[in-house]
Amino acid sequence: MRRVLIVGNWKMNKTASEAVAFVRELKERLPAPSTTVELAVAPPFTALESVRIALGPSFPIQLGAQNMFWEDSGAYTGEVSAPMLKDLGCRYVILGHSERRILFGEQSDGIHKKIRMAFKHGLRPILCIGESLEQREGGTTDTVLTRQLHESLSGLTHDALANLTIAYEPVWAIGTGKAATVDQAVAAHRTIRQALAVTWSPQVADSTRILYGGSVTPQNIESLLSSDQIDGALIGGACLQVDSFATIARIASVPRSIGV
Numbered sequence: 001m002r003r004v005l006i007v008g009n010w011k012m013n014k015t016a017s018e019a020v021a022f023v024r025e026l027k028e029r030l031p032a033p034s035t036t037v038e039l040a041v042a043p044p045f046t047a048l049e050s051v052r053i054a055l056g057p058s059f060p061i062q063l064g065a066q067n068m069f070w071e072d073s074g075a076y077t078g079e080v081s082a083p084m085l086k087d088l089g090c091r092y093v094i095l096g097h098s099e100r101r102i103l104f105g106e107q108s109d110g111i112h113k114k115i116r117m118a119f120k121h122g123l124r125p126i127l128c129i130g131e132s133l134e135q136r137e138g139g140t141t142d143t144v145l146t147r148q149l150h151e152s153l154s155g156l157t158h159d160a161l162a163n164l165t166i167a168y169e170p171v172w173a174i175g176t177g178k179a180a181t182v183d184q185a186v187a188a189h190r191t192i193r194q195a196l197a198v199t200w201s202p203q204v205a206d207s208t209r210i211l212y213g214g215s216v217t218p219q220n221i222e223s224l225l226s227s228d229q230i231d232g233a234l235i236g237g238a239c240l241q242v243d244s245f246a247t248i249a250r251i252a253s254v255p256r257s258i259g260v
């Protein structure tokens with residue numbers, strides 16, 4: 001059984017002191033720790049250390065980063081490496097987010113190198129893939145998802161993939177308030193699982209968590225999680241307010257009745 005994972009991607013929001021105030025309030029408001037859901041936050045690099053300290057050693061929210069570079073160290077001005085993130089206590093790193101691809105020109109070969117480096121250092125990558133509106137309307141969603149998956153993961157072994165999470169994030173749903181319908185998300189997740197089964201194995205397809213991301217809110221999380229194809233959510237805007245993130249966490253911590 002795949003455990004539900006809810007990840008808040010703060011993007012370029014909150015100074016370190018704002019982050020600490022946010023985490024203190026969030027800790028008060030979250031539901032009791034549950035075995036059915038795992039929570040994580042991905043603050044900007046500048047707030048990782050403060051958030052880790054504010055969370056404390058035993059509070060059950062994992063720490064994630066929003067990106068990293070594919071070398072361990074060296075002359076790469078402005079970059080941050082996997083060992084640096086690991087040392088700060090990160091468990092997860094988001095890779096291949098569409099904002100990185102579109103605004104910063106990230107290509108699949110670089111994302112592939114980052115994924116390998118994350119695994120090498122014991123970080124768990126959350127690989128984001130998703131089609132643009134044009135691709136969806138052109139009927140190429142499945143081809144795009146399968147291609148992005150293969151380009152990012154080629155050559156990786158079954159064992160490595162045990163620590164992979166995939167986030168299906170249709171570009172047209174991110175930050176637009178127009179989430180995918182449950183049917184659209186389920187169809188995309190099935191395509192991704194099928195590609196994992198064909199290229200790796202049915203076991204990899206069964207065990208890999210696939211999150212949905214794109215305008216997730218307290219209002220739509222319950223229906224998204226009603227499908228056993230959707231193993232959680234990557235959340236942007238709605239994770240920036242304590243209220244909405246705590247509400248999403250509470251809804252997600254209710255054991256699921258299995259759907260489609």
Ligand code: PEP
Nearest residue numbers: 174175213214215236237
């Ligand atoms: C995201 O950026 O990963 C995201 C899902 O954003 P939002 O929830 O704001 O659509």
